[in-house]
């Protein structure tokens with residue numbers, strides 16, 4: 001076999017000492033997708049975790065899960081490591097009002113995405129260590145895989161290092177959330193922010209949903225039933241992606257028919273054309289030069305009207321409605337996984 005050496009050094013559990021986290025109190029600010037997964041994984045790994053939350057749903061749920069819960073200000077004042085797990089668009093205000101006035105010199109301020117540092121919305125004092133630990137996957141899967149004995153990869157990086165040991169703390173934290181079981185690699189805030197925004201917009205979420213919906217609509221507009229179109233373009237997508245996840249394109253191609261393999265190689269490039277690739281390059285440029293960050297902050301500051309309109313349009317569209325109907329008939333997917341709101345559970349659940 002050809003000698004293949006990875007360009008980037010990967011760290012695994014065996015390479016990382018968790019001593020830099022021992023004796024330190026970790027305040028996780030936010031108990032949503034990432035805060036919930038990270039706080040629970042760290043606690044199960046034996047670390048001292050407290051929560052910083054505002055009164056409401058997350059506050060109640062963290063209390064129910066047995067955490068000591070404080071306001072973000074109180075948690076910051078007690079902690080050595082403060083992990084910012086509120087939504088990106090709220091972090092600057094939480095920082096300004098609660099974290100910055102209470103953070104001690106020499107503390108470690110952590111992020112799971114570099115948006116606020118890279119675009120200059122949060123500017124910590126030079127006496128604060130600033131690090132990123134960016135899990136490469138959704139929080140609920142991060143927690144699920146950890147409980148099952150697995151883990152999802154993480155990137156780590158350092159922006160400010162007045163105490164000289166921030167990289168060791170960041171790697172130990174990444175191990176604590178389970179990423180040493182899958183791979184931990186070094187990055188910078190700038191690199192993480194760019195590749196993460198690009199991945200979610202061009203490929204993982206933006207590219208994928210457009211691909212699925214365009215395929216669904218093509219079949220429906222040609223007279224095929226929405227249920228058939230949903231199974232073909234969406235339900236089966238998970239199985240194909242699972243094969244790629246486990247064994248690459250090679251396994252997917254091995255497990256699919258030769259008829260499929262010839263057709264996908266012949267006709268796939270008719271779908272992702274030079275024009276689509278130019279679209280990807282344009283998206284990347286908008287992220288790199290700050291255009292997307294300005295668009296997102298303007299949208300947030302004007303009350304999220306455009307986002308809410310798009311959410312409503314997608315939710316009421318034929319694709320989503322068809323998916324909800326057919327998934328309702330699959331009792332082996334739990335209601336908690338199938339429905340994101342109580343209203344949907346009421347409307348679609350057949351298990352009531």
Ligand SMILES: NC(=O)C1=CN([C@@H]2O[C@H](COP(=O)(O)OP(=O)(O)OC[C@H]3O[C@@H](n4cnc5c(N)ncnc54)[C@H](OP(=O)(O)O)[C@@H]3O)[C@@H](O)[C@H]2O)C=CC1
Nearest residue numbers: 030031032033034053054056058085086087112113138139
């Ligand atoms: N979603 C994911 O899996 C991934 C996210 N990231 C990054 O992780 C970070 C967190 O995102 P995500 O987990 O999606 O966020 P969520 O929207 O899922 O959760 C946000 C949490 O912050 C809490 N919160 C909001 N405002 C405050 C406040 N003023 N004080 C205290 N807590 C507050 C919310 O509580 P409440 O119930 O009160 O609203 C909620 O618990 C972001 O930087 C994101 O880019 C990185 C990788 C993957």
Ligand SMILES: CC[C@](O)(C(C)=O)C(=O)O
Nearest residue numbers: 136137138139196200204
């Ligand atoms: C793919 C979306 C993501 O980047 C993620 C789950 O990793 C996010 O920001 O939510």
